[in-house]
Amino acid sequence: MPSIVKPLVTHPSLVRNNLGLTIRDYEGSMSTLCAGCGHDSITAAIIRALWELSTPPHMLAKLSGIGCSSKTPTYFVGGAHGFNSAHGRMPAIATGANAANRQLTYLGVSGDGDSLSIGIGHLCHAIRRNLNMLYVIENNGVYGLTKGQFSASSDVGSKSKKGEANKMAPIDPIQLALTLGATFVARSFSGDKAQLVPILKAGLAHRGFAIVDVISPCVTFNDHEGSTKSYKHTRGKHHVATESDFVPFANEIVGEIGPVGATTIQMHDGSSLRFTKVPEGYDVTDRMAAIDYLRTHQGEVVTGVLFAEEGVPEMHEMNNTPAEPLATLPFSKLCPGSSALEALMADFR
């Protein structure tokens, strides 16, 4: 009689999360990006982060603009609602979506062209609203989908595939976010999944606007000698400033956040972000310190969670909206009815 022998080692694709789902359940359709594109590595990290967090797929709203990067929401969590919107407009659409239903998890994916040129205004204002979402910029220094034009994140002197050098100063999304008051700011590299996954998890757990700039080389248009967004250059200049673990639902007592040198940040949902390494004198809750640190490390790819602040009111708190989604409030709560109208008419006599 045949017997089923339980394998000693469970295949990773069969491990189940708190919802009983395997990592395969967080995949989407097959990627159509170029083989080796950094964006695909980020997709893999997003899949892992959401699976580990046990985010219910149908409670995830994944939004994007237009670009190779913005195509990627198709490639993860097929069971989530997706919105591939228009070039640069994703933050605006995410704002409206979030206003209507605050109970979903919002994950926006954008490119450096999408976020730093055509959509920079919307990005800035989503930050100001402290919109509760994770906003990932897949930063390759070029417009991939339109075939290799410089983007606003190209460094001075970085060369195009044809050998032309960029002359204009770059816009650094991280410095931009820090100065605008973003409440969770991190950078990572598509080639460092071990660093990226916990950052994405912390960004998703953060209440407010979490921006993660991920250097994500474009193998087709910006991975050559002379490019400052190539795999080689990024690896060479990669400077891990902070290291942190994301600890879900901390069951240990965590220390208060001290005024200087914060080591643990308590997230509103009970999870925490525990820093295992911060540079001497660096305080992740000190915005100006983060800006200074970036200035003194110019030319390097500074990564890690660089700034985090929990407890700043997000858009719904500023607007004093109810806990349940505005979209599902019963009509009886919304329409004042005929007798109220009749009474109101006296005001217009």
Add this chain to the structure above:
Amino acid sequence: MPSRINDFAIKLANVNGTGSASANGLIMQAIFRMGVPVSGKNLFPSNIQGLPTWYEIRVNPKGYTARALDYDLIVAMNAQTYKRDVAEVRDGGFLLYDSSWPLDDELIRDDIHYIGIPLARMCNEAFAAPRERILMKNIATAGALIELLNIDAAVVEQLLEEKYGKKKAMRESNKKALKLGADFIKNNFTYPLEFHLKTMHANDDKILIDGNTATALGCVYGGATVAAWYPITPATSVMDGFKEFCEQYRKDPETGVNNFAILQAEDELAAIGMVIGASWNGARAFTSTAGPGVSLMNELLGLAYYAEIPAVVVDVQRVGPSTGMPTRTQQADLLECAYASHGDTKHILLIPANPNECFHFAPKCFDLAERFQTPVFLMSDLDIGMNDWVTPKFTWDDAYTPDRGKVLTADQLEKIKKFNRYLPEEGTSIAARTLPGVHEKGAFFTRGSGHNKFGGYTEIPDEYAEVMDRLLKKHKEAAGWVPAPIIERRLNEQGESAKVGMITIGGCDPAVREALDILADMGRPMDFMRIRAFPFHADVEEFLASHDYCYVVEQNRDGQLCSMLMLETPVAKDKIRPILIYSGFPLSAKHVIDAVTAQLEELNAIYR
């Protein structure tokens, strides 16, 4: 001179920013309360302080309250525009001016009467604070008008009481100023003038309200919860009103939370993006804007059209192109809105003519947007939106339930095998949609890129065309759901309708009706049709077919409604005769009659 009781027009010329608005409003409201049909048109500049501004009031016992172009009395309080104002007084009419300074000789006409009141001098003597002296000049003028026009002083007193109830000092200043003006008239002139007011009861079931306030109220009643906007004249007061009504009606009585969200966007691109995002999530959401905003919204309107997401846009039209004249009125965004965005797109437009329709069309916009899963425009304009109109009291049917269109519930999703976003049931043109967070089976990928009926990405010609053809079918179907045109036939003794029609839209309504009555008296009867929506209702085509030709009265240079009629109905081009009045002020019957007369003369010359 025949009796001119309750039948005259006055114009008040002021300097912007001197507080004339509240005095003008006081007179207008007092006349309204006296039960007399009245209209007030604010002709104001794009400026905060210093430029000329006019306010026109017309009363008419039969209810013709479109703009008059003939003024019985002009109150000239702005030296910058004296010359123009003096010239506009009708023969035998009156000019009221501030006689603190003498009038230049060139301002003297011997065919009109002058009423000089030393307003500045009197107010300087009576009031101490410089700002008060300026403000009270307007109120003293109102006091003079009370006597000259026989406005019911008790009504005015009551209005001041309501307005300044607790602010005793303000109330007393106002009373004092009113008395200054009134006493001066009593002591120096014969009053009232030959044209003046007498209490009527025409307004018992009416209110005095502007269209933007009405639209805002309609959005509250329609159940809108998310509003996104960027400030722009003349649409701003829609959002001001929405906020005020939400504060009044949408604060949860138990928890104090706001059952609404108003998002002041960074620009109109964001405003429409927010509306689309919120509607995608199942909220009733809208934005209010004017032409320049719609220009910016074009890209995303195409996305909403193609991805089939509801969106409501209130367009309070102003004069274009470009910045144009922001404080003047026009109906020049019809084409922009009907076909907004690149590629083949067609949108639903509802076109109200007055605040009452603004109120009732607003919920209708949400119903249509959700039923047809598409953008819907409420095409108001500055004249309707910002002027106070006398309109029947609004009523609400508590049996109303919002039409949310085809949205699958969790239970329905549970039962189906596979959800296909753009696959409607056999023989229908609208496919069910799903909302995020409801059920895993409802998940799909919304995209503005080419998609097939299953919702998947496509570049295959037939698959693309299949979806586009259905969108067109869906748009045509909307013609059966939009408000039908208002048609009034002028039957002759044989019971036949007129051979010629006159078609119009929006706020042109009262001027066109008045013109048609006058034309009928002149022996030129015409049938009336006011179009209230696009796609055109079947009755529109029928009206066109049943008349030899039709005049089309609209407020734009290019005959945008004419173009749409020629494009979207089988009407022959030579059956359409445009009457285009587009210089930015509200329409008068005189404009229409002059245009018809000119065209008739032209025809007579040709066929002589």
